[in-house]
Amino acid sequence: MATLRGVVTKHINETPVLDIHTHIYSAAFGDLLLRGPEALITYHYLQAETNRVLxxxxxxxxxxxxxxxQARLVWQKLFVERSPISEAARGVVTAWKRLGVPSVRDYDGVLKHFAGLSASQMIDLVFKTANVSGVVMTNDPFNPAEQAVWFGGQQRDQRFRAALRIDAIILDWAATWQKVQQMGYNVSRDLPESTYPEITRFLKDWAARMHPVYMAASLPPSFMMPDDSPSGRILAQAVLPACRDLGIPFAMMIGVKKRIMPELGDAGDGEGLANLDSVSHLCRAYPHNKFLLTVLARENHHEAIVLARKFRNLHVFGCWWFNNNPSIVEEITRERVEMLGLSMTPQHSDARILDQLVYKWAHSRKVIAEVLCEKYGYLIEEGWYPGEDEIARDVAMLFGGEFERFVRM
Incomplete structure (x- = not known):
């Protein structure tokens, strides 16, 4: 068993990972790429945690x-007056230690350590330290700062793949249709039949620009399909046809309740239990579409896994947001392995700060290794001895290979 653990740990740590959902950007996007100690320590997880003790x-x-x-106050309240044992606070310590900070207890020293590093230098350092081969960004076609990059013709960093984020089109058409119209598309607020092909054309034009791996939306727990609301009609008559024609999945991240504590901004979002009958309907009614799914409510994960067992066109991924804690990651990963084998993606970082790639993958790799050791151990007890090449193959599947197969399917 000691040899097994060593082999599994080796391949878990040495296999580069494709992080299939993040909010980080290549250097070409300028200030949209958040990085460095102050950004890391004021991430909204730590803003919420600090707010509790003010x-x-x-x-x-x-x-x-x-x-x-904020950074100084977070440091004082969560790292000086208390031990940093929450997952987000521990993550700061992990990231700084692995990025070469001489003393993780010296905040001023941490600032000096990273001072002067360019965005490109920081990207190279973080990707190497985290052993990340590539990431999928989250790209908003309505963000002027992003538009400047997409229309600017800069050479792309191949480590950064695009995902076309379309929340505004699906969830807030009343506030979005004029923006689409101003870009040269004949759309109307009241969604006559002629508007749907124009939305599809808009999506395809942006796909030609971005070359996205998938389209995506973060959806509330109240999300329902089929649905005769503007959201339901746009999804069924514009988004899914575009995804099908382009051969790319539609990624659903279901369960966020926006701004339950609005004064905290992004730190004020919550989660709720979703009705996954919508997912079942979509997979069954649109068999030629591919769907990616992650859910925010822990209670939804079992049903999501069961649905993935039934529908080949559904791929479950990651332990999103409030689920990205080792105890929950372990539970969800074990359950997925037990019901899906290797045909899923156990984790994504959801990183909004570049530096987070380091700790999120360091912590997740350790949990995934434990689950695999347990499962291989059960096989060995019954006389099935996995070879090292088989273990390496399996880890590569979990760290992006199975996702790539699903996308190409």
Whole structure:
């Protein structure tokens, strides 16, 4: 068993991973790429955690502080006055240690350590340290800063793949249709039949620009299909035809309740239980479409796995947001392996800060290794001895290979 653990750990640590859902960007996107100690320590997980222990300011006052002010206060409250044992706080320590910081207890020293690094240098350092071969970004066609890059013709960093994010089109057409119209598409707010092909044309034109791996939307727990609302009609009559014609999946990230504590901004979002009958309907009614799925409510994961067993055109992935804690990652990964074998993607980072790639993958690799050791151990007990080449193959499947197969399918 000691030899098995060593082989599994070796391949888990040495196999580069394709991170299939992030919010980080290549250097060409400028300030959209968040990086460095202050960005890491003021990530919204830590903003929410710090807000819990502030006694002398309101949440709105806390969020109104500058980033350097917030960073100092997070450091004081979560790293000086308390041990950093939450997953997000521990992650900061992991990232700094693995990125070569001499003393993770010296905040000023940490700032000096990273000062002067260019975006390209930081990307190279983080990707090498995290052993990440590539990432899938989250790309908004309505963001002027992103538009400048896509229309600018810069040479692309091949490590960064695009995902066409279309929340605004699906969830808020009333506030989005004029933006689409201003880009040269004959669309109307009231969605006459002539509007759907124009939305499809818009999506295909942006796909030709971005070459996305998939289209994606973050959806509320109330998401339902079939549905005669604008959201349901746009999805059925414009988005899914575009995805089908392009041969790319539609990624559903279901379960976020936006701004349940609005004063905290992104730190104020919550989660809710979704009705996954919608997913079953989509997979059954649109067999020539491919769907990616991750869910925010822990209680939804078992049903999501069962659905993936039934529908070949559904691929479950990652432990998203509030699920990205080792105890939950272990539970979900074990359950997926037990019901799906290797035909899933156990994790994605969802990183919004470049530096997070380091700790999110370091922590997840350790959990995934434990699950694989257990499962291979059961096989050995019954006389099935996996070879090292087989273990290497399996890990490569979990770290992007199975996702690539699904996308090409």
């Amino acid at each position: 006694e002398d300011m309101t949440p709105a006052e806390w969020m109104a502080l500058t980033t350097p002010q």
